[in-house]
Amino acid sequence: xxxxxxxxxxxxxxxxxxxxxxxxxxxxxxxxxxxxxxxxxxxxxxxxxxxxxxxxxxxxxxxxxxxxxxxxxxxxxxxxxxxxxxxxxxxxxxxxxxxxxxxxxxxxxxxxxxxxxxxxxxxxxxxxxxxxxxxxxxxxx
Amino acid sequence: xxxxxxxxxxxxxxxxxxxxxxxxxxxxxxxxxxxxxxxxxxxxxxxxxxxxxxxxxxxxxxxxxxxxxxxxxxxxxxxxxxxxxxxxxxxxxxxxxxxxxxxxxxxxxxxxxxxxxxxxxxxxxxxxxxxxxxxxxxxxxxxxxxxxxx
Numbered sequence: 348x349x350x351x352x353x354x355x356x357x358x359x360x361x362x363x364x365x366x367x368x369x370x371x372x373x374x375x376x377x378x379x380x381x382x383x384x385x386x387x388x389x390x391x392x393x394x395x396x397x398x399x400x401x402x403x404x405x406x407x408x409x410x411x412x413x414x415x416x417x418x419x420x421x422x423x424x425x426x427x428x429x430x431x432x433x434x435x436x437x438x439x440x441x442x443x444x445x446x447x448x449x450x451x452x453x454x455x456x457x458x459x460x461x462x463x464x465x466x467x468x469x470x471x472x473x474x475x476x477x478x479x480x481x482x483x484x485x486x487x488x
Numbered sequence: 489x490x491x492x493x494x495x496x497x498x499x500x501x502x503x504x505x506x507x508x509x510x511x512x513x514x515x516x517x518x519x520x521x522x523x524x525x526x527x528x529x530x531x532x533x534x535x536x537x538x539x540x541x542x543x544x545x546x547x548x549x550x551x552x553x554x555x556x557x558x559x560x561x562x563x564x565x566x567x568x569x570x571x572x573x574x575x576x577x578x579x580x581x582x583x584x585x586x587x588x589x590x591x592x593x594x595x596x597x598x599x600x601x602x603x604x605x606x607x608x609x610x611x612x613x614x615x616x617x618x619x620x621x622x623x624x625x626x627x628x629x630x631x632x633x634x635x636x637x638x
Contacts, residue, residue: 409543
């Protein structure tokens, strides 16, 4: 589990004086990239090798509105890895009050440089080891 | 209802496809277009008597969308109970007919002060229109999915 801290920006607000809902999806991406970098998987390096990680599904449940000037923290966990796909779950909390503002989940896969679905265990054993390790770690606590 | 949209350059990511979050933004565009078409006027104004926050959203990505693709968003109102409503969206490639993404969003109606709106009492005409839309959209969807069996 990795906590990503984020301050909402003014340009993320909308007319209702709250953070627009699409931005949570962007925060999920930021948190995911941050998580993967923390565990040693650098996105830019992957893409340089020709490996891309598309989003397969994404969902979000909006519980509380986040306003400009309210820093949030995004608790990110790896909650799925089956050798082909991996998934993250996210909890967005207000840093001060610790209230849950939004929860969400996403699933992804790897596309190899040939443009096909990557069988991670065979084609990229280091990645397989990392994901297996962190999946076990995240599901424990 | 069909909302036609061309992907914009700023919506692409470095992989050359439209970034996933933009499809959620298209859903919003399609939804506002739909609601305006059925008589919700002034949804975009700050003085609007109704606001309509998003309660939940989910998206499935089937086929990546490229900048050159011509896209339409097919929007259906699938549920309305006087307070909450759910839209279902299909992002379709206009040239090939392929469904690139599907998704749903759930919403409710609030007064600008955050109090829930009782649509039936406060906006009876819109309430009736929404009920009719659900009926119509469901019927159309059913006939599209199960047409040959009906």
